[in-house]
Amino acid sequence: MNNIDECLESEGQEAMRQLVKAMPEDSLSMAWRSSLNEKILVSATKQKRRRWFLNAMIPSAGVTVACGLALLVMARTPSPTAVSGRNFEMEKSMVSAHRMADVSTDLSGAGLGPSETSDVTKGPSGTDWNDEADVETL
Amino acid sequence: MELCIGATSLSIGRPQDPASEAALIDRCRKQDTEAFGKLVDAYQNRVFGFVRRMVPNAEEAADVTQEVFVRAFQNIARFDGRSSVRTWLFRIAYHLCIDRARKADRSPNEVGLTDPGEGEEIDVPDMRWQPDQIAIDTEMMDVVEGGIRSMSEKLRSVLLLHDKEDMAYEEIAKTLELPVGTVKSRLFLARAHLQNVVRTYLETGA
Numbered sequence: 184m185n186n187i188d189e190c191l192e193s194e195g196q197e198a199m200r201q202l203v204k205a206m207p208e209d210s211l212s213m214a215w216r217s218s219l220n221e222k223i224l225v226s227a228t229k230q231k232r233r234r235w236f237l238n239a240m241i242p243s244a245g246v247t248v249a250c251g252l253a254l255l256v257m258a259r260t261p262s263p264t265a266v267s268g269r270n271f272e273m274e275k276s277m278v279s280a281h282r283m284a285d286v287s288t289d290l291s292g293a294g295l296g297p298s299e300t301s302d303v304t305k306g307p308s309g310t311d312w313n314d315e316a317d318v319e320t321l
Numbered sequence: 322m323e324l325c326i327g328a329t330s331l332s333i334g335r336p337q338d339p340a341s342e343a344a345l346i347d348r349c350r351k352q353d354t355e356a357f358g359k360l361v362d363a364y365q366n367r368v369f370g371f372v373r374r375m376v377p378n379a380e381e382a383a384d385v386t387q388e389v390f391v392r393a394f395q396n397i398a399r400f401d402g403r404s405s406v407r408t409w410l411f412r413i414a415y416h417l418c419i420d421r422a423r424k425a426d427r428s429p430n431e432v433g434l435t436d437p438g439e440g441e442e443i444d445v446p447d448m449r450w451q452p453d454q455i456a457i458d459t460e461m462m463d464v465v466e467g468g469i470r471s472m473s474e475k476l477r478s479v480l481l482l483h484d485k486e487d488m489a490y491e492e493i494a495k496t497l498e499l500p501v502g503t504v505k506s507r508l509f510l511a512r513a514h515l516q517n518v519v520r521t522y523l524e525t526g527a
Contacts, residue, residue: 187506191512199516200483202515203485203515204484205462206462206466206485209366209370211365211366211383211386219387219391223354226394231352
């Protein structure tokens with residue numbers, strides 16, 4: 184069987200081909216076709232329903248999942264918690280330091296403006312307090 | 322979109338040309354049952370002819386043929402057009418037949434893929450020159466049908482697709498998902514088996 188193509192073209196093989204070809208054709212009844220039509224219509228209806236379900240349910244499911252996630256995130260947001268004892272002490276000291284600074288500012292005022300000050304290194308009548316001679320006289 | 326049952330008689334057994342078939346497939350993809358009905362008209366008898374010789378009885382063959390078309394309708398959106406509709410339909414049919422055969426777990430005395438024997442001459446009268454005799458000899462047809470039924474599905478499918486459906490080797494290879502060489506060797510073995518059956522019939526006094 185060196186060349187399969189030659190074998191297939193031999194007379195005996197060709198005769199079998201003719202025999203098979205000559206076998207009678209088959210046909211199906213109208214009842215069969217009618218039954219097939221019904222099955223196809225049922226299948227088409229199911230597919231339509233499935234498509235509608237997917238078209239309607241996928242966006243709905245997406246929105247539902249998004250809402251659920253949003254609720255979950257909101258529920259998990261941390262609420263204000265009490266500060267522990269040590270930190271509370273520190274806070275107290277910080278507050279009291281701030282209050283003291285506030286009180287001292289109230290007492291001393293905001294301070295004098297530049298126009299309200301004078302050069303203290305000079306005497307009341309232009310005396311130079313730094314003058315060596317005058318210093319020695321004191 | 323109602324199925325046009327009455328249209329069956331218009332184009333039964335006449336496959337469309339490739340362009341109109343492609344247009345028909347496009348319509349079928351949109352779940353147009355009328356277009357699918359035309360496709361059924363074109364292929365129902367051919368598919369049935371194949372299936373009837375692949376399953377034990379005609380009633381089961383009719384059921385399988387219906388299943389072929391229902392599956393085709395359900396999956397037509399996945400049909401990419403790389404092969405012809407005929408190849409696709411016969412592939413579905415072949416797989417359904419094989420599934421049925423496996424479920425039934427039959428074939429105790431089927432002919433396997435064994436070589437008929439090297440050097441063994443099978444002398445069968447050449448009937449190409451007696452077409453009338455072939456056509457009218459229903460007894461011979463029964464013998465041939467019996468011979469085909471006694472083959473394994475592997476041999477039978479190749480023989481039917483090539484010799485009955487006039488499919489090319491490459492198309493059969495696509496349909497059955499086999500190498501072309503395997504298709505040829507199976508065809509040879511199938512015909513050789515049929516030759517043996519016919520010779521036995523002739524020798525035992527037809």
